[in-house]
Amino acid sequence: MNHPTEQALAVVSAFAEAWNRHDMAAFADLFAPDAEFVNVVGTWWKGKESIRSAHEFAHSSMFKHSRLNILSTEVRFPVEEIAIVRSRWSLEGHLGPDGAALPQRTGILVNVLRKSSGSWQIIDSQNTDIVEGVLSRPQ
Amino acid sequence: MNHPTEQALAVVSAFAEAWNRHDMAAFADLFAPDAEFVNVVGTWWKGKESIRSAHEFAHSSMFKHSRLNILSTEVRFPVEEIAIVRSRWSLEGHLGPDGAALPQRTGILVNVLRKSSGSWQIIDSQNTDIVEGVLSRPQ
Numbered sequence: 001m002n003h004p005t006e007q008a009l010a011v012v013s014a015f016a017e018a019w020n021r022h023d024m025a026a027f028a029d030l031f032a033p034d035a036e037f038v039n040v041v042g043t044w045w046k047g048k049e050s051i052r053s054a055h056e057f058a059h060s061s062m063f064k065h066s067r068l069n070i071l072s073t074e075v076r077f078p079v080e081e082i083a084i085v086r087s088r089w090s091l092e093g094h095l096g097p098d099g100a101a102l103p104q105r106t107g108i109l110v111n112v113l114r115k116s117s118g119s120w121q122i123i124d125s126q127n128t129d130i131v132e133g134v135l136s137r138p139q
Numbered sequence: 140m141n142h143p144t145e146q147a148l149a150v151v152s153a154f155a156e157a158w159n160r161h162d163m164a165a166f167a168d169l170f171a172p173d174a175e176f177v178n179v180v181g182t183w184w185k186g187k188e189s190i191r192s193a194h195e196f197a198h199s200s201m202f203k204h205s206r207l208n209i210l211s212t213e214v215r216f217p218v219e220e221i222a223i224v225r226s227r228w229s230l231e232g233h234l235g236p237d238g239a240a241l242p243q244r245t246g247i248l249v250n251v252l253r254k255s256s257g258s259w260q261i262i263d264s265q266n267t268d269i270v271e272g273v274l275s276r277p278q
Contacts, residue, residue, distance in 0.1 A: 106181070
């Protein structure tokens with residue numbers, strides 16, 4: 001697996017795999033120490049440790065039995081050492097604050113990866129929920 | 140204005156300024172030809188022309204009298220030619236589908252910039268609404 005696109009796709013696969021095992025140590029290991037992450041409600045975490053602890057909390061509760069499916073991913077390399085990796089995803093099996101099952105939802109995750117010492121790490125993530133049938137325009 | 144951080148901040152200022160003049164040609168000129176943009180509801184546009192026409196439509200209707208305020212911006216340079224620029228913003232004066240005024244909303248915009256031929260262009264944008272009081276965790 002030496003092709004950069006395959007390597008970038010492998011990071012996204014590992015992201016989903018760690019999520020679905022609810023292994024937040026493995027999840028956090030995909031991120032550079034100074035990575036940043038903005039989740040679907042605009043919460044902004046700075047640093048791998050903050051990303052890990054926030055996701056650990058969520059995976060002990062609302063995301064405990066959730067399953068993240070990567071539906072498709074596109075990869076661009078604006079320069080050789082940087083990849084912009086954008087994935088459409090769906091999430092199922094997550095719970096509301098009251099413990100009730102919530103319906104499947106979908107979103108778009110952009111990960112910026114940097115290659116250093118031969119391996120790709122996530123240096124930045126931002127996530128956005130897809131709201132079906134609502135564009136930035138009148139309905 | 141030769142410092143890269145200042146140059147990156149100037150792109151964000153120009154983004155808001157073009158938005159507030161509702162000048163979508165100037166807005167689109169901040170983007171590289173192959174730039175991508177994901178808006179707050181997960182609509183994914185590819186290419187400067189798509190970004191321009193979508194925003195032109197929105198600025199002829201719901202965003203016609205809207206005002207975008209950049210509240211704060213942070214800039215990182217993972218490599219010399221790439222900047223990750225994240226801004227908190229508020230929007231006011233926008234309208235709903237029925238033409239009624241909507242309350243102010245806030246969000247987080249990440250722009251990835253690339254320096255080419257001495258100037259910085261946006262190569263990727265993703266936007267996320269801030270939902271106050273709701274984290275990815277039980278309430």
